[in-house]
Amino acid sequence: MPSINLLAKTIVNILLIILLANLELAYAKTNQIIDIAYLTQEQVAPLSLSNLDPFIKNKGVLGAELGIDDDNTTGKFVGQQFNLKKIIVPMDGNVIATFDKEISKKFQYVVINLSATQVNQVADLPEAKKMLLFDVGTIDDALRNEQCRGNVLHFLPSRAMRADALAQYLMKKRWVKWFLVVGTNQEDLLFSNAIKRSAKRFGLQIVAEKTWDHTYDARRTAQSDVAVFTQTEDDYDVLVVADESGQFGEYLDYRTWNPRPVIGTQGLVAAAWHKTHEQWGAIQIQNRFKEKAHRWMEEQDYAAYLALRAIGEATTRTRSSDLSTVKDYMLSDSFALQGYKGSPLSFRSWDGQLRQPVLLAAPRSLVAVAPIEGFLHPKTELDTLGYDLPESLCKGVKQ
Amino acid sequence: MKNNYLVFFLMWVLVASVQAETVFVTLEKDNALAVIDPIAGKLLKTVAVGQRPRGIAISPDNKFLYVATSDENVIKIIDVETLKEVGYLPSGEDPETFALNPAGDKLYASNEDDSLVTVIDIAKKKIVKQIKVGVEPEGIADSPDSKWLVSASETTNMVHWIDTKTNVITENILVDPRPRAVRFTANSQQLWVTSEMAGTLMILDVNAKQIIKTIKFQVSGVTADKIQPVGVVIDKDSNRGYVALGPANRVAVINAKTFEVEKVLLVGQRVWNLAFSPDQKRLYTTNGISNDISIIDLDSQVVTKSIGVGNYPWGVAVKP
Numbered sequence: 001m002p003s004i005n006l007l008a009k010t011i012v013n014i015l016l017i018i019l020l021a022n023l024e025l026a027y028a029k030t031n032q033i034i035d036i037a038y039l040t041q042e043q044v045a046p047l048s049l050s051n052l053d054p055f056i057k058n059k060g061v062l063g064a065e066l067g068i069d070d071d072n073t074t075g076k077f078v079g080q081q082f083n084l085k086k087i088i089v090p091m092d093g094n095v096i097a098t099f100d101k102e103i104s105k106k107f108q109y110v111v112i113n114l115s116a117t118q119v120n121q122v123a124d125l126p127e128a129k130k131m132l133l134f135d136v137g138t139i140d141d142a143l144r145n146e147q148c149r150g151n152v153l154h155f156l157p158s159r160a161m162r163a164d165a166l167a168q169y170l171m172k173k174r175w176v177k178w179f180l181v182v183g184t185n186q187e188d189l190l191f192s193n194a195i196k197r198s199a200k201r202f203g204l205q206i207v208a209e210k211t212w213d214h215t216y217d218a219r220r221t222a223q224s225d226v227a228v229f230t231q232t233e234d235d236y237d238v239l240v241v242a243d244e245s246g247q248f249g250e251y252l253d254y255r256t257w258n259p260r261p262v263i264g265t266q267g268l269v270a271a272a273w274h275k276t277h278e279q280w281g282a283i284q285i286q287n288r289f290k291e292k293a294h295r296w297m298e299e300q301d302y303a304a305y306l307a308l309r310a311i312g313e314a315t316t317r318t319r320s321s322d323l324s325t326v327k328d329y330m331l332s333d334s335f336a337l338q339g340y341k342g343s344p345l346s347f348r349s350w351d352g353q354l355r356q357p358v359l360l361a362a363p364r365s366l367v368a369v370a371p372i373e374g375f376l377h378p379k380t381e382l383d384t385l386g387y388d389l390p391e392s393l394c395k396g397v398k399q
Numbered sequence: 400m401k402n403n404y405l406v407f408f409l410m411w412v413l414v415a416s417v418q419a420e421t422v423f424v425t426l427e428k429d430n431a432l433a434v435i436d437p438i439a440g441k442l443l444k445t446v447a448v449g450q451r452p453r454g455i456a457i458s459p460d461n462k463f464l465y466v467a468t469s470d471e472n473v474i475k476i477i478d479v480e481t482l483k484e485v486g487y488l489p490s491g492e493d494p495e496t497f498a499l500n501p502a503g504d505k506l507y508a509s510n511e512d513d514s515l516v517t518v519i520d521i522a523k524k525k526i527v528k529q530i531k532v533g534v535e536p537e538g539i540a541d542s543p544d545s546k547w548l549v550s551a552s553e554t555t556n557m558v559h560w561i562d563t564k565t566n567v568i569t570e571n572i573l574v575d576p577r578p579r580a581v582r583f584t585a586n587s588q589q590l591w592v593t594s595e596m597a598g599t600l601m602i603l604d605v606n607a608k609q610i611i612k613t614i615k616f617q618v619s620g621v622t623a624d625k626i627q628p629v630g631v632v633i634d635k636d637s638n639r640g641y642v643a644l645g646p647a648n649r650v651a652v653i654n655a656k657t658f659e660v661e662k663v664l665l666v667g668q669r670v671w672n673l674a675f676s677p678d679q680k681r682l683y684t685t686n687g688i689s690n691d692i693s694i695i696d697l698d699s700q701v702v703t704k705s706i707g708v709g710n711y712p713w714g715v716a717v718k719p
Contacts, residue, residue: 073514073534074555077571281553284511284535309554316556316573336596338554338577342646343624344596380624 031079034321036311037103038064038304039122040113040137041089046245060113060136061086062293063301066285067308074316082312096121099128108323111307113137113300123149132327134310136303141194144351145387148394153310153330153352155272155303159194161386162270165358165370166240166263167198168384172372175237179230179260180209181252183243191242191265206240208232212248226255240264267362270370273302274361279369282340306345306354310337331397342369343382350389352397355382420676421718422683423464424692425452428710432466434482437676437683437694440704446482449475454496455714459503464716467494467508474508474519479718489526491517496714498539498548500563507548509536516550516559518566528566532559538581538592547605549590551578558592560608570608575599579628580672584655585635593628593642600628600642600651602658612658621647630672634679639697641682643670650684650693652700664702666693671712677719685712 038061045055064084071082085107089098095118103110104127111134112122119135120143122128133152135143141158143149157165170176178199182192192209199206210232214225230239230252239256241264243249249266261267275296278286285305289297297305314326314335329335336344341357348355360368371381383389422435425448432448432455435441449468456465457479464477467490474488474497490497490508494517497508505527506519514534518527533555541548541563548561551574558581560570575594582591583605590603602612616626627645633655634640640653646669652662667686670693674683682695686705692712694704 070534070554287512336576338596380622
């Protein structure tokens with residue numbers, strides 16, 4: 001009898017060991033590593049109007065760092081590890097060459113903070129077709145329309161979304177007559193086109209339009225120039241300025257001929273993120289970011305944070321690092337990203353744009369959050385901003 | 400004359416017996432506490448309470464109110480009778496919500512910015528322990544049998560199960576995005592968790608630590624992204640649960656046996672937190688944007704009254 005007991009004990013012990021080994025194995029199997037690259041290029045400091053706002057070199061990358069930290073907090077509970085490799089191409093470096101060398105065949109998830117031209121140069125590389133690119137730098141409508149690519153998701157609201165946000169607010173205020181002032185840069189023209197599209201879309205009137213091609217020296221000219229410049233034949237309710245690089249827009253407020261508010265790229269601005277924003281838990285991420293970065297969170301930081309969180313959310317929910325599984329989930333109706341703006345964020349499957357509320361902010365006060373109440377949509381009011389499915393020229397990013 | 404006195408006396412008895420309860424509401428933007436007589440439908444008074452008051456609870460003996468004044472980084476102790484501050488508890492930074500244990504001697508606070516849960520000994524007014532949890536913890540609840548403390552982290556999207564004997568996390572369950580509020584059923588068998596971003600209520604089995612049911616709320620005429628569940632309460636017999644749907648301006652009534660949504664009731668704007676009357680015949684809701692509270696009669700399931708209380712009503716506690 002003792003020998004049978006011993007035998008039984010041995011069998012039980014062996015079974016236990018096998019069981020434990022299996023458990024170990026199962027744990028190791030679920031342990032996934034998700035490698036993410038962040039690619040950007042150093043920027044030249046732009047001509048600045050004043051010394052009030054110092055040039056920020058590292059917009060974006062610090063948001064990505066906060067995002068990966070948050071991903072890993074969740075990840076450690078579910079056996080997923082997220083790694084971020086930051087690649088910063090010098091000003092005179094070659095982005096494409098760097099991409100080939102450092103990213104091709106090594107990464108599937110690549111956050112790109114690049115110019116509009118560079119985004120598609122990268123997206124069209126054969127190796128990039130096997131990747132998902134997360135654009136956190138551009139606001140170009142073309143990239144979301146006729147020039148869209150199936151392997152790119154866009155995190156910043158496009159110019160059209162921003163212009164629609166402003167238009168909705170001005171509709172609500174009944175400030176329906178606009179005086180449009182446009183700078184001479186290519187981006188200023190794009191913003192002005194977005195403004196014109198919104199005016200048409202919401203039935204607002206551009207009563208006058210002028211190009212600002214004056215000198216940019218405040219001490220000498222602004223006072224007299226602006227007063228003369230802003231005399232228009234027909235009266236207007238608001239001055240809408242298109243000056244994305246900030247070369248003259250700040251001169252306009254308080255210097256116009258008639259007392260009229262300034263909106264657009266200066267004055268009341270439409271933004272993905274703003275330092276005045278603190279609702280819906282935003283104060284928490286503002287604090288967390290400031291503690292880490294010792295500066296305010298900029299739009300690109302917010303976009304990069306969201307990009308990292310989108311990867312984290314999709315890989316954690318699907319418990320997968322497989323690109324097509326993750327992409328399908330991101331573009332599905334189940335995907336809901338928390339973005340501290342009161343509505344769940346998700347992607348427009350037709351153009352890869354992250355649908356999101358747009359903040360309307362004065363320099364020191366959050367004025368409104370678009371979509372403005374009353375602008376309705378059958379699916380989600382967020383789609384009252386920018387190019388909706390029937391208008392889109394993109395054939396879709398779902399593949 | 401004599402008859403009149405008798406009538407007055409009877410009326411007084413009647414009124415006194417019905418008028419048994421007082422509702423306390425924190426006013427986030429007024430830095431104040433609103434004191435309400437819900438039966439008379441009247442705001443009795445508003446008292447200053449400190450910077451940015453949010454979470455509120457009443458001690459089991461109904462003698463003290465605890466109010467988290469987030470911008471002062473403490474939890475105030477308020478005497479229910481005099482409405483005067485009689486002390487405060489150290490809470491760690493930026494306390495928002497907290498939970499009292501059933502015995503009423505411990506308080507657990509969520510510190511959103513630091514990803515911590517702070518355990519506070521009420522009698523000693525001391526922090527006993529700080530427990531590292533996921534990013535931005537918010538909803539917190541102690542099970543009625545005092546076995547489990549659950550903390551929900553909004554950014555990590557998890558509920559963390561903390562053993563109250565050891566104050567150590569023993570399990571983490573992934574839930575829908577941005578979980579806000581957590582509530583145990585009276586028998587400690589289920590945990591109800593709301594997800595603000597997915598618009599869902601998840602019901603977890605406490606023993607198995609698993610989600611047994613996910614309810615996706617739908618309200619006709621309201622787009623899905625406006626349905627953002629926050630506060631949740633369940634009646635003591637687990638017949639019905641109620642969920643505040645935030646900017647959908649409605650409270651969902653859920654059959655706690657079948658998990659079906661029986662009804663949605665229109666209340667004030669951005670309905671946030673909920674509390675039962677002591678007899679569980681009424682439900683009080685704080686409506687953040689319309690600056691009022693709604694009273695729902697639970698027998699008829701009808702919203703009977705709304706009472707203006709002040710700016711940004713946030714938390715609610717009821718004294719019998």
